[in-house]
Amino acid sequence: MTVRRQPLSQTQTRVLDLLSAAGRPLSAYDLLGKLRGEGVNAPPTVYRALEKLVREGLVHRIESLNAFVACSTPHHHDMATFAICDQCGLVTELTDRPLQEQLAAMSSRSGFHATRMMVELRGHCAACAAKAHGHGASDHAH
Amino acid sequence: MTVRRQPLSQTQTRVLDLLSAAGRPLSAYDLLGKLRGEGVNAPPTVYRALEKLVREGLVHRIESLNAFVACSTPHHHDMATFAICDQCGLVTELTDRPLQEQLAAMSSRSGFHATRMMVELRGHCAACAAKAHGHGASDHAH
DNA sequence: CGATCGGATGTTATATCATAACATCTATCT
DNA sequence: AGATAGATGTTATGATATAACATCCGATCG
Ligand SMILES: [Zn+2]
Ligand SMILES: [Zn+2]
Ligand SMILES: [Zn+2]
Ligand SMILES: [Zn+2]
Numbered sequence: 001m002t003v004r005r006q007p008l009s010q011t012q013t014r015v016l017d018l019l020s021a022a023g024r025p026l027s028a029y030d031l032l033g034k035l036r037g038e039g040v041n042a043p044p045t046v047y048r049a050l051e052k053l054v055r056e057g058l059v060h061r062i063e064s065l066n067a068f069v070a071c072s073t074p075h076h077h078d079m080a081t082f083a084i085c086d087q088c089g090l091v092t093e094l095t096d097r098p099l100q101e102q103l104a105a106m107s108s109r110s111g112f113h114a115t116r117m118m119v120e121l122r123g124h125c126a127a128c129a130a131k132a133h134g135h136g137a138s139d140h141a142h
Numbered sequence: 143m144t145v146r147r148q149p150l151s152q153t154q155t156r157v158l159d160l161l162s163a164a165g166r167p168l169s170a171y172d173l174l175g176k177l178r179g180e181g182v183n184a185p186p187t188v189y190r191a192l193e194k195l196v197r198e199g200l201v202h203r204i205e206s207l208n209a210f211v212a213c214s215t216p217h218h219h220d221m222a223t224f225a226i227c228d229q230c231g232l233v234t235e236l237t238d239r240p241l242q243e244q245l246a247a248m249s250s251r252s253g254f255h256a257t258r259m260m261v262e263l264r265g266h267c268a269a270c271a272a273k274a275h276g277h278g279a280s281d282h283a284h
Numbered sequence: 285c286g287a288t289c290g291g292a293t294g295t296t297a298t299a300t301c302a303t304a305a306c307a308t309c310t311a312t313c314t
Numbered sequence: 315a316g317a318t319a320g321a322t323g324t325t326a327t328g329a330t331a332t333a334a335c336a337t338c339c340g341a342t343c344g
Contacts, residue, residue: 009320009321009322010321011321011322012321027300027301028301028302029300029301039322039323040322040323041323041324042322042323042324042325043301043302043303044302044303044304044322044323044324045321045322045323047301047302047303048321048322049321052320052321063205063206063260063262064205064260066300066301066302066330081248083249083252083254083256085254086257092252092254094248094249094252096248098244099241099244099245099248102240102241102244103241103261103263106223106236106238106241107225107236107263107265110225110234110236110268111267111268111271112225112227112234112263112265112266112267112268112271113265113266113267113271114225114263114264114265115228115264115265115266116263116264116265117261117262117263117264118205118206118260118261118262118263118264119245119259119260119261120205120259120260121245121249121254121256121258121259121260122256122257122258122259122260123249123254123255123256123257123258124254124255124257125253125254125255126252126253126254126255129253129254129255151291151292151293152292153292153293154292169329169330170330170331171329171330181293181294182293182294183294183295184293184294184295184296185330185331185332186293186294186295186331186332186333187292187293187294189330189331189332190292190293191292194291194292208301208329208330208331
């Protein structure tokens with residue numbers, strides 16, 4: 001599954017591994033925290049590695065969280081869709097080809113040429129929606 | 143379904159007017175800059191006004207720009223779609239009912255209960271796409 | 285009237301996210 | 315060796331956002 005076109009540097013590999021292991025979005029400073037003591041001491045290194053990984057399509061940036069997550073299906077795809085549970089923090093990357101086509105159609109209909117399409121849904125995951133019967137649980141948040 | 147609108151405070155009105163007049167997204171600090179000398183001297187006031195306006199459905203936050211824009215059709219709508227030109231900075235709020243329904247269907251199909259749906263397209267507007275013939279012009283950005 | 289309550293604001297300080305600018309190091313190609 | 319490209323280190327700063335607490339004011343109610 002790991003289709004890597006360019007070889008990754010040490011730090012880039014380390015960042016990707018950390019994101020994959022986390023299985024949830026991490027902020028650049030979360031990553032920096034985990035990399036201190038491994039020779040990574042400042043934000044630019046982390047941001048540079050993330051930039052590369054995003055370029056390579058291995059990592060997505062989630063705008064509404066200011067955080068990064070390993071791509072669940074690492075192909076280059078210029079559209080990413082995320083469902084973000086505001087209760088437990090679960091983030092799921094969704095794929096829906098028809099949606100992508102419809103979005104592209106909608107944008108081009110207005111003459112817009114989209115190079116990147118971001119869809120982020122906020123709400124409650126199935127588990128949390130089931131649990132939620134009027135009362136609130138321990139809000140996770142980011 | 144009675145859409146009860148709360149009266150807006152002085153600052154809230156001022157912020158909404160500034161956003162409407164700008165016709166483009168402004169950051170909270172852009173707004174603060176314009177409000178200094180009118181008794182608004184610190185970020186919290188601006189953020190609080192924006193929070194209220196977003197709650198009322200009069201303003202949208204554009205996540206990928208960290209900026210705010212007046213809603214083009216101020217109804218409460220939990221889905222907002224924006225086409226953002228990376229060249230000239232033009233931001234257009236799009237409406238597409240079928241897309242909204244398809245997104246809702248997709249999310250609920252996976253058991254997710256969406257309360258808010260964000261769609262942000264990055265690329266080039268019709269005018270800039272026409273001008274762009276391989277060469278880059280004066281990248282505007284925000 | 286006077287109590288009190290909610291909404292808005294002021295104020296200070298700080299947290300969080302991101303980049304500029306410049307120096308260094310190494311691998312690779314010529 | 316010289317040149318190039320990519321990655322990293324380092325220092326400093328910019329940009330975005332919130333915490334915590336105090337004050338003010340209009341509406342409501344006993
Ligand atoms: Zn992906
Ligand atoms: Zn959940
Ligand atoms: Zn709107
Ligand atoms: Zn444009």
